[in-house]
Each structure stands twice: as C-alpha cells, then as structure tokens.
Amino acid sequence: MIGRGDCVIVLCALALVAGLYLGLWTPAGHGTEVSIWVAGEERHRLPLNEDRLLDVTGAIGISTVEVRDGRVRVLKSPGPYQVCMRAGWLRDSGESAVCLPNQVVVQVTGPNPRFDSINF
Amino acid sequence: MREPGHTVVQSTREDVRIAYLAALAIVIHIAETALPSPLPGIKPGLANIVTVVVLCRFGWRAAAWVGLLRVLVGSLLVGTFLSPTFFLSAAGALAAVLALGLSDRLPGVGPIGHSVLASLAHMAAQFAVAYQLFVPHPAMLRLLPVLMSAALAFGLVNGLIAARMSAVAHARSTAADPDELPTCAPQR
Numbered sequence A: 001m002i003g004r005g006d007c008v009i010v011l012c013a014l015a016l017v018a019g020l021y022l023g024l025w026t027p028a029g030h031g032t033e034v035s036i037w038v039a040g041e042e043r044h045r046l047p048l049n050e051d052r053l054l055d056v057t058g059a060i061g062i063s064t065v066e067v068r069d070g071r072v073r074v075l076k077s078p079g080p081y082q083v084c085m086r087a088g089w090l091r092d093s094g095e096s097a098v099c100l101p102n103q104v105v106v107q108v109t110g111p112n113p114r115f116d117s118i119n120f
Numbered sequence B: 001m002r003e004p005g006h007t008v009v010q011s012t013r014e015d016v017r018i019a020y021l022a023a024l025a026i027v028i029h030i031a032e033t034a035l036p037s038p039l040p041g042i043k044p045g046l047a048n049i050v051t052v053v054v055l056c057r058f059g060w061r062a063a064a065w066v067g068l069l070r071v072l073v074g075s076l077l078v079g080t081f082l083s084p085t086f087f088l089s090a091a092g093a094l095a096a097v098l099a100l101g102l103s104d105r106l107p108g109v110g111p112i113g114h115s116v117l118a119s120l121a122h123m124a125a126q127f128a129v130a131y132q133l134f135v136p137h138p139a140m141l142r143l144l145p146v147l148m149s150a151a152l153a154f155g156l157v158n159g160l161i162a163a164r165m166s167a168v169a170h171a172r173s174t175a176a177d178p179d180e181l182p183t184c185a186p187q188r
Helices: A004-025 B013-033 B047-058 B060-078 B084-105 B111-134 B138-176
Strands: A033-038 A041-047 A052-057 A062-068 A071-076 A096-099 A104-109
Touching: A004 B111, A004 B138, A033 A052, A033 A062, A041 A052, A071 A096, A071 A104, B013 B047, B013 B060, B047 B060, B047 B084, B047 B111, B047 B138, B060 B084, B084 B111, B111 B138
Parallel strands: none
Antiparallel strands: A033 A041, A033 A104, A052 A062, A062 A071, A096 A104
C-alpha cells in the first residue's frame, strides 16, 4: 500500500516540519550592539557591554539613551506620549524603541536578528 | 434543423463523472464546516480524500476539476464566496491541485504521498495568502510549524483512507472488468 515515493515524501515532510520548528521557534539571540538613528540616519552605534548614558539630539529635543548590563532603554524623551520609554529595556536583536515626535529610533542589532524587517 | 451559429453543448461521460465526484466532495466539504476547529486554519480536509481517489482512478485533469469545483461550489453554498475565507481556501486548493500534478509525475507515489504533498501545499499557500493579505505580522510565523504539523497529520490520515478506498474500488472494477487499467495505488 505504501510505495517508495510515498516514503520519500513523508520523510521529506517530516524533515520540513522539524525544520520549521527549529527555524521559527528558536528564541532570538541577545543583541551585541545598539544603533541609534535620527531622522532616518544612523548617528551612533554603541556596544551593549559598555554601560553609558548618551544624549541624542532629535527633531524636537534631546532623547537620553541608557546602556546598562547588556540592555538599552530610552530614559528620557520629549514626545508627548512617551512611547519609546514605555518600550522598556531592549535586549534581543531586532528589538527597537521609536520616539516618533523626536524622530529617534533605537534598535538592538546582533549576529542573528529575529527578523530582517517588520512591516505593518 | 439546427440554425447556423448555434452550438449545442453536449456533456460527455467524463463531464457527468466529474459532476458526480465533485458533488460527493462538496457534501463532505459542507458536512465538515459543522466540525469545530481548535485553531483557525486547521481542519481535517476530508473532501480531499475524494480528490486523491479521483487522481488515482481518473487522472490529474479530473482531480483538478473536482478539487477546484469543490471550493467554488462549497463557498457558494456555505455563503463565503469572495470572502477572505474563500480566497484562503481557493489559494490552498489551487496549490494542492498543482502539487498533485507534480506528485502524479513522480515514480512510486500512491495515495499517501499524493495526500501528504497536497495537504502541505494547501496549508503553505493558505498561510502565505493569510500572511500577505490579512495579518502581515511576524508573530504569525510562530504559528506556521503548528499549522504544518496539523497538515502533515491530516494529510497522512486522509492518504491512508484514500489508499484503502482506491484499493477497494480497484478490486471491484477489476472483478467486473479484468481489462481495467491499473490505478496508482500499490507501486514499489
């Protein structure tokens, strides 16, 4: 009832499904660097293993970025809703905080980002 | 006397056969919509058993007709025609029919291989359409392994049922007519 071709197809299918679990269910690696963009231009690139505070001048004021213990967050920003501060601590590569009014983007980068790009 | 310029559409034996088989698939398809589903996108796809048996006994052309007619008429009867569900379903059925065209050309493939390949193609196409058109969010990708596992499991079960059915159908028709052409069922 089961031919050789059937066996090949079923084995390939099993391998495909296993590959999907491995590829899509592995957690993202921790990032190694943070890149900070202002108005679409990369202004700074900092290693995550050096603690520091950085003031970034954006469109409407200064956003303060804090790097500590391999994580990064936006500490202060002039936007009215404080969206980028609510993003909290960022650690995994691909994570980002966006201060839209100030046109500042903070993004963690690393060797294996979880996503190449995100569209909404 | 027939007027010139008029053509009379004659239905062939094959047309009638496809209509019968598609009707069978449509009934199963509609019965299945009554089954609850744990996750959107996961269902047994029992109507595809008919498509696979048709492929084995009457070839790819008939199977393509049955598979595509089922989605069209099924959606008209259930009331989902041209709704998002319909596009998902149509993309899946189209991919499954193309996959059957491929597996039909591969050597040593019987109902189980056909069913598994078509099932995976169906789910993959459905997912691609859902991802592109409806929910283009990366979190959707986390669902893909689960959906494909379900597709594999149901593809296997449907394939086993289809293998059994086409073996029985083959045995019956060879008993009636020893010159009946062999089906795609048992090849090694």
